[in-house]
Amino acid sequence: MNIAVLIKQVPVSNDVSVDPETHALVRATSEGMINPADLNAIEAAMVLKEQTEGKVVVFTMGPPDAEKALRDAMAMGCDESCLITDRCLAGGDTIATAKVLAESIGRYGTFDLILSGALSADGATGQVGAMVAEYMGIPHVAEIQGFAYDESAAGSILAVKKFQGMEFKIKAALPALMSVCFGCNEPRLATLRTKRAAKSKPLEVYTNAELGMAADEIGLEGSPTDVTDSFEPESTRKAQMLSGTPDELARKLKELIEIEKGKE
Amino acid sequence: MDKKKIGIIGGGISGTCLGYHLSLYDNAEVVVFEKDTIGGASTAKSAGTVCLFDDSLKNRYWDVRLYGFESYLKMEEEEKGSAGFDKTGTLVVATDEKVEATIKTGIALAKAAGYTGEYITDKDKIKEILPDISTENILGAGYTQDDGYFDGTMISNTYAKKMQKNGGAVKTGVKVTEVKVEDKKIKGLKTSDGEDYEFDYVVDCTGPWSKFTGEMVGMDVPIWHTKAEAFFLCPPGKKLGYTFPVLKYPAFYALRAGDNIFICKSHLSMDLSNPMHAGQWDPDKLPATGGTDDYFIDFLLDQLECRVPGIVDSGLVSSWLSYRAEPKDFLPILGETPVEGYILATGYGGNGVIEAPAASRDLAKFIMRGEKTPLLEDWAFERLLK
Numbered sequence: 001m002n003i004a005v006l007i008k009q010v011p012v013s014n015d016v017s018v019d020p021e022t023h024a025l026v027r028a029t030s031e032g033m034i035n036p037a038d039l040n041a042i043e044a045a046m047v048l049k050e051q052t053e054g055k056v057v058v059f060t061m062g063p064p065d066a067e068k069a070l071r072d073a074m075a076m077g078c079d080e081s082c083l084i085t086d087r088c089l090a091g092g093d094t095i096a097t098a099k100v101l102a103e104s105i106g107r108y109g110t111f112d113l114i115l116s117g118a119l120s121a122d123g124a125t126g127q128v129g130a131m132v133a134e135y136m137g138i139p140h141v142a143e144i145q146g147f148a149y150d151e152s153a154a155g156s157i158l159a160v161k162k163f164q165g166m167e168f169k170i171k172a173a174l175p176a177l178m179s180v181c182f183g184c185n186e187p188r189l190a191t192l193r194t195k196r197a198a199k200s201k202p203l204e205v206y207t208n209a210e211l212g213m214a215a216d217e218i219g220l221e222g223s224p225t226d227v228t229d230s231f232e233p234e235s236t237r238k239a240q241m242l243s244g245t246p247d248e249l250a251r252k253l254k255e256l257i258e259i260e261k262g263k264e
Numbered sequence: 265m266d267k268k269k270i271g272i273i274g275g276g277i278s279g280t281c282l283g284y285h286l287s288l289y290d291n292a293e294v295v296v297f298e299k300d301t302i303g304g305a306s307t308a309k310s311a312g313t314v315c316l317f318d319d320s321l322k323n324r325y326w327d328v329r330l331y332g333f334e335s336y337l338k339m340e341e342e343e344k345g346s347a348g349f350d351k352t353g354t355l356v357v358a359t360d361e362k363v364e365a366t367i368k369t370g371i372a373l374a375k376a377a378g379y380t381g382e383y384i385t386d387k388d389k390i391k392e393i394l395p396d397i398s399t400e401n402i403l404g405a406g407y408t409q410d411d412g413y414f415d416g417t418m419i420s421n422t423y424a425k426k427m428q429k430n431g432g433a434v435k436t437g438v439k440v441t442e443v444k445v446e447d448k449k450i451k452g453l454k455t456s457d458g459e460d461y462e463f464d465y466v467v468d469c470t471g472p473w474s475k476f477t478g479e480m481v482g483m484d485v486p487i488w489h490t491k492a493e494a495f496f497l498c499p500p501g502k503k504l505g506y507t508f509p510v511l512k513y514p515a516f517y518a519l520r521a522g523d524n525i526f527i528c529k530s531h532l533s534m535d536l537s538n539p540m541h542a543g544q545w546d547p548d549k550l551p552a553t554g555g556t557d558d559y560f561i562d563f564l565l566d567q568l569e570c571r572v573p574g575i576v577d578s579g580l581v582s583s584w585l586s587y588r589a590e591p592k593d594f595l596p597i598l599g600e601t602p603v604e605g606y607i608l609a610t611g612y613g614g615n616g617v618i619e620a621p622a623a624s625r626d627l628a629k630f631i632m633r634g635e636k637t638p639l640l641e642d643w644a645f646e647r648l649l650k
Binding site: 012031033075188189190191192193195196199 | 495498551552553554555558561562564565568576577578579580581
């Protein structure tokens with residue numbers, strides 16, 4: 001089974017603010033890492049690859065330094081990667097991003113399954129995976145926990161979803177796209193050997209010269225989303241430092257808990 | 265007795281340890297200025313190893329090593345955990361005769377001070393201590409179970425607390441914006457919160473920032489940065505199953521960090537003329553994690569494959585890059601400068617946790633009583649002008 005995994009490089013730092021004019025997120029540092037849920041998608045892909053053979057190709061759209069995220073993914077075991085980078089793609093919303101990803105996947109090769117993380121740690125829209133499926137015209141299952149792989153069920157796959165304490169198995173015809181929940185598995189770690197090996201694994205770079213997409217489909221111009229406002233939530237929580245002996249602290253805590261209970 | 269007012273720039277191991285030693289004098293008025301948090305930055309990224317014998321500091325400075333080690337043991341005795349001691353013991357591997365001789369001398373010094381230590385040539389016994397090691401191409405190993413590693417951040421905070429108890433002050437979140445100098449003499453300093461302080465002495469304890477701090481008094485402090493690139497490895501099977509000692513080779517060292525292993529290239533193996541190893545950079549631009557170079561992966565893989573093959577397939581949990589502050593001879597810069605009252609306590613490189621107590625003890629004596637010790641003469645700024 002050939003699997004594509006869509007990943008995103010997100011900022012390491014939580015120190016993110018909002019530009020008051022453009023409402024865009026302003027990152028304190030440019031240091032990036034693979035979006036945590038995408039690591040779960042990679043792990044799910046690696047497990048399937050071990051069961052079915054084939055290859056795992058990881059895709060990302062971003063600035064040139066997003067190559068690091070691709071190398072990190074290949075150090076986890078992905079076989080090949082594709083960096084989609086071009087200044088004209090910058091500022092794209094989820095629709096413009098999904099169009100570019102769909103075009104790139106189609107151009108790269110044929111895949112049985114496409115996986116993405118369910119949510120990104122920065123934007124957290126959860127839209128791109130579904131949109132890529134739509135643009136590729138393939139089935140989509142959102143927020144899965146994993147797969148129940150059945151060797152005999154060629155041409156389809158069972159995805160496992162959890163909802164309100166219940167487990168669902170959803171059968172999808174292949175090719176399909178599924179978004180993988182954060183924390184549903186334990187992503188494998190790279191080792192020194194795999195890190196070194198990742199440096200020489202294939203990395204294809206696509207710019208819009210290769211993709212040939214129209215200017216009104218990509219970047220800011222191809223983005224119908226209008227961010228009218230974004231803001232940091234106001235925190236009304238206040239900390240109160242208690243002091244005293246353990247017995248005194250326990251008494252004070254009990255009193256405070258009783259007061260809070262009385263507010264309900 | 266006349267009061268002496270001392271402002272210390274930098275709240276890492278150097279600044280807090282000096283602040284504490286100064287606060288032991290009744291006539292010292294000490295203020296430590298830290299732009300971020302106490303014991304952060306390069307101190308927080310320090311491995312904190314204080315081993316009774318290894319090659320990190322020449323045996324001629326044995327008293328420095330011992331004073332540091334026993335200062336932290338005393339700290340732990342006073343309040344358990346206040347120095348973050350993890351008594352794992354240390355295994356120092358002899359890769360050639362020169363290293364072997366250094367280890368043997370170190371063991372003799374440790375034993376004379378009442379600690380255990382043995383030089384082991386029985387390869388099976390070495391593997392009992394560290395099952396993952398390769399004993400091929402080594403002569404033997406020195407081992408003691410009495411030492412281990414400490415926590416530089418804990419120590420800095422403990423020193424800061426002890427200094428405050430003695431009447432000293434700590435200003436955190438405050439950046440020194442100007443050091444006031446008149447006629448080549450220190451007058452005080454100004455800070456980012458608009459305060460203006462009068463001081464008799466200003467001490468630069470800013471380590472990797474010293475080049476920039478020195479510029480405020482018109483001095484070129486000869487500090488280079490060497491990269492301290494560290495990896496945290498999760499051993500195969502995710503459990504060590506034995507007490508991983510501090511492991512010292514001439515080119516790298518390792519120690520346990522919970523169930524993981526911290527591993528780093530040793531600072532004495534860094535080449536100041538190699539731009540991959542050393543340079544003069546801006547420590548403010550260092551990321552909290554990551555930032556390591558590919559060459560380091562190759563270096564470490566080569567080392568582990570032949571030295572400690574049992575952990576070569578460990579998972580990479582995280583990594584970080586720190587800058588050590590090194591003068592060209594890899595020894596600290598302590599004491600007076602051409603600017604009267606401007607004192608340096610910087611350039612500890614990879615040895616800040618080891619050297620800070622003895623260096624601070626002697627520097628405090630110099631500032632408060634004008635007495636110079638052999639250590640201060642050895643590590644004086646003027647040696648670098650020759």
